[in-house]
Amino acid sequence: MLFDLTDLRLFIHIAELKSLTRSAERMHMSLAAASNRVKELExxxxxxxxxxxxxxxxxxPAGETLLxxxxxxMQQVERLKSEMQQYNNGIRGHIRIFANTTAVTEFMPEVLGRFLGRHPQVNVALEERLNQDIVRGIAEGTADIGIVAGPVPEQGLEVIAFSTDRLVLATAPGHPLAAAGSVGFAQTLDYQHIGLHEGSTLQHFLNRMALEAGQRLQLRIQVRGFEAMCRMVENGVGIAILPQSAxxxxxxxxxxxxxxxxEPWAVRERSVVVQALDALPTYARELVDEIRAGAQ
Structure with missing residues (x-):
């Protein structure tokens, strides 16, 4: 074997501390032993x-690649230790999901309710992240399943499209745009918007679209979810762009x-992103199937 876990831990410490001596001390080994391990790796x-x-x-450059x-x-090792520890607590599996705003608030509660009802010994961590962070998390192995809307950059990942997500404009009935059959995004920028909280995938996307149009969203207030957003709209606080399903x-x-x-971007393809579907545990693959069925 080219290396063991001690070699990798030592090398990570060396990269962080920029010192072979301090790294050896942190690993509780002699300087000579640490130096020999590095020489053997080389x-x-x-x-x-x-x-x-x-x-x-x-x-x-080779050292940067090894790092x-x-x-x-080592992240995978820590995840393995954590997941194996779950067995001692009566939990047989753990799934970490990074998802966009719509998935977290609209369909994942129902999907997870059904899935966890059938798998009481599986633990799920669901985190709302921006699209680029979701893809990065899957690529780096910090999440098992990602749920995104829109195009996914090629990173050697498996992308499974399962439905479409159409964005619509919501207004109060008496608003000047309420009677329009359809509107362009630029027309909405003349009015005060109700936005989602900072860190929301959808809000980040709309802010970017406004900047690309050479303008900024006039955010009158930001809220935590689509229900609060719609209540603000109903009471004439502003207008809002949100998924049609919500x-x-x-x-x-x-x-x-x-x-x-x-806008063409108002219709976005929803996808599940994984490193390799066949490499996931059986229960995680079943959850992917549940997501694909439930979101439709």
Whole structure:
């Protein structure tokens, strides 16, 4: 074998501390033993990993590559330890999900209610993240399943499209845009908007679209969810752009006018993102199937 866990931990410490001596102390080993481990790694990989300088050590390009893989590998080890510990607590599985705003608030509660009802010994962590952070989390192995809307950059990941997410404009019935059959996004920028909280995927996306149009959203107030957003709209505080599924649901109990957005980006494809579906545990693959079925 080219390395063991001690080698990787030592190398990560060296990269952080820029010192072989301090890294050896942190690992509770002699300087000679630490130096020998690094030399053995360089011999096995057939390349220099460190540059030894007067002020400490610097990683070579090969060392930077090893560091990136070592950090990812150790994250996987820690996740393995954490998940195996769950067995001692009566939990047989753990799934970490990074998802966008719509997934977290609109369909994942129902999906997880059904799934966890059938799998009481599986633990799920659901976190709302921005699209780019979701994809990065899957690529780096810090999450098992990602749920995004819109295009996914090519990163060697498995992308499973399962439905579409249409954005619409919601206004109070008496608003000037309420009677329009459809509107362009630029037309809405003349009015005060109700936005979601900072960190929301949807709000981040709309802010970016406004900037690309050379303007800024006039955010009158920001709220935590679509229900609060629709209540603000109903009472004339402002207008809002939100997923059609949420808008239609709240329009059943609130006085709202729903107007189609003309922008091509208003229709976004929803996708599940994983490193490799076949590599997931059986219960995680079942959850992916539940997401695909439930969101539709």
């Amino acid at each position: 011999t096995r990989f057939g390349t220099r990993l460190l540059y030894r300088e007067n002020k400490g050590v610097q990683l070579s 990136a893989h070592a950090q990812q590998f 808008a239609v649901r709240h329009a059943r109990s609130m006085r709202l006018a729903l107007v189609e957005l003309q």
